[in-house]
Amino acid sequence: MPWLVVDGNGQPVEPIRRFLTDFVARDNRTGSIRSYAYVLLRWWRWLRVVEVEWDHATSEETRDLVLWLQQAPKERVSARTISAATAGKVNPRTRKQYLDDRYKPRTIRHSNAVLRSFYEFWLETGEGPVINPVPLARPGRRAHAHHNPLERHTAEGRIRYNPRLPKRRPREMPDEGWNSFFAGLRSDRDRAIVSLAVSNGARAAELLGVCGADLNWGEQLVRVVRKGTGAEQWLPASPDAFMWIRLYLAALGETPGLREPLWWTLRRRDRGDGLRRHPLNYEALRAVFRRVNALLETNWTMHDLRHTAALRMARDQHLTLKDVQVILGHAHLSTTADVYLWEEDEAVVRRVATHLADRQHRPEQPAEPLALGYDSSDLSVLFGGFQP
Structure with missing residues (x-):
């Protein structure tokens, strides 16, 4: 096991150890194992604060953890020195924001996904809680309403407490x-x-x-x-x-x-x-x-x-x-x-400005001639002699 979560006595936390053992057996990379271990460590600390056992956790603990992550600063091994003056600000040269000490929406979504997979593992073994404390949002219909009984159940809907991700453009170096x-x-x-x-x-x-x-x-x-x-x-x-x-x-x-x-x-x-x-x-x-x-x-x-x-x-x-x-x-x-596949705002503005300038100096087109009237004899043949 490349990574483990241990308790105050230095002993591995057994529920996390068994989950990570299964995670390693599924041929996941060391970096992913480390990431999952840190998420579960934070969850275990949170449960200790709210005084709830891991197998008695409900969606309320998940909701409150998400609310806490959205406003709490990250723990740092050492205090910021030079970067303290720029944390969270936008660099005037690159137009990129410096990292701050807040948990980003992607971090919270990753935390929810890890916790849900952890409890799914224990639901499969039958030794954990009856209901997953990280629920899914299924608006408008019943889950697995048209499920084929010959196929296994798959997750439906997104996690209920996932924050929305802002649409970000790739960071290009000019x-x-x-x-x-x-x-x-x-x-x-x-x-x-x-x-x-x-x-x-x-x-x-x-x-x-x-x-x-x-x-x-x-x-x-x-x-x-x-x-x-x-x-x-x-x-x-x-x-x-x-x-x-x-x-x-x-x-x-x-x-x-x-x-x-x-x-x-x-x-x-x-x-x-x-x-x-x-x-x-x-x-x-x-x-x-x-x-x-x-x-x-x-x-x-x-x-x-x-x-x-x-x-x-x-x-x-x-x-x-x-x-x-x-x-x-x-x-x-x-x-x-x-x-x-996205367009730079400056390029779009230039093209629209060129379009408007061309319309300003474009000569007026002559009006198209109106269609000539129909001959009454043609209408008589068309309608079989019937005259409206």
Whole structure:
């Protein structure tokens, strides 16, 4: 078990342990197990506050937890320092909002989904409560009204206390912003990583998992392991990205093995086993972005490069939306269409202004001639001699 929830005595909480064991057996990734464990830890703490046992919880406890999450600040390991002045504000350069200490609607919806799946597991075993304390909203009709008795029951409707998600546009990095950001990078390794990300839209975790055998120099392809499915996929990369990879490996002075990570720290560090390089992790990559953002007074992230690559591909007339879906690794075409098929407000305003200007200077069209009258003899033949 990569993650467990323990009580005050350091012993695993048995209901959560059994659920997570089943969750691991269904071949879920370590990151998902960690996320579920933290949600259940928060739920257990909440039940302790309201003095309710886990198998006696009702929809009232779920409702009150949602209300609390909507107004409570997050717990922080350490207090904010530099970021305290910008938390929750909008960056004037990127037009992006800085993260604040509030729980977002997606976090609350994820919490509800985890809790509902936890209680569904115990309902199936017959050892938990009789009713799931995370109810569904089914307006207008009875649940499973037309259910086929030969098929298993599936969930219907959305969770009752899920907050609405605001419609958000993808965070694109403009060309001038990209040029400034790229100029602020300090090493060929960092330039190689961001060049790969902006050329094929791979996620940070996917790029950090690339090994020496995952580079096809002849075809200029990079093999990544997709998040969620774990499937291997070859992605194209720009010639500039491979140029920066070559420069990075030349400066590194060491060629990673076929099964060794491609990205390494630039300096050797001693962690009790002598001076040596260590594989680059996600926190170190975030530090790269923090340095550049502090220099430019921006708040770009690695995921903004994925959005930028996707929007560039979506606007290319030589690529179909199916092509974009395959490169991004989306399971459904509708996901790609919903996120990346949108028009900039400025472009729409310009086109409408041009339309109005054209109508202002468009010459008036001559009136079309009226239809001539019908001949009475034709009407007589048409109606068989009957005259109205």
